[in-house]
Amino acid sequence: MDGDSYSGMANGVGVGGGGQAVDGKLIQTFHKSFVQVQNLLDQNRMLITEINQNHESRAPGNLTRNVGLIRELNNNIRRVVGLYADLSASFTRNSMDASSDGDSSGTLRSPDGRAGQKRVRPG
Numbered sequence: 001m002d003g004d005s006y007s008g009m010a011n012g013v014g015v016g017g018g019g020q021a022v023d024g025k026l027i028q029t030f031h032k033s034f035v036q037v038q039n040l041l042d043q044n045r046m047l048i049t050e051i052n053q054n055h056e057s058r059a060p061g062n063l064t065r066n067v068g069l070i071r072e073l074n075n076n077i078r079r080v081v082g083l084y085a086d087l088s089a090s091f092t093r094n095s096m097d098a099s100s101d102g103d104s105s106g107t108l109r110s111p112d113g114r115a116g117q118k119r120v121r122p123g
Helices: 024-057 060-100
Strands: 107-109 115-117
Antiparallel strands (some): 107 115
């Protein structure tokens, strides 16, 4: 992922159906999270390369070093999963907010928040 992938969206360019602009802050949050994920994945690639080299060398010091490298790799994977979980929650929350702000998709919400379809009466 290059640094310019979301530049148009991060600058507040509108995206979405019906002429509605996507919240610029949400796009910036997504961009920041995806940059963090990409950095972690790049770091993981380097860790895996070093782990493989150490394993192939069979040198006791290198194999011992792999224990720490594998822990670091696992922590990075946990962080990536956490970032994606946060993104998913943010996206879901924002989608729910958008749908409750009076979209015209034909969905009505009852007082308890459950969605139901509009009934179309024959004319």
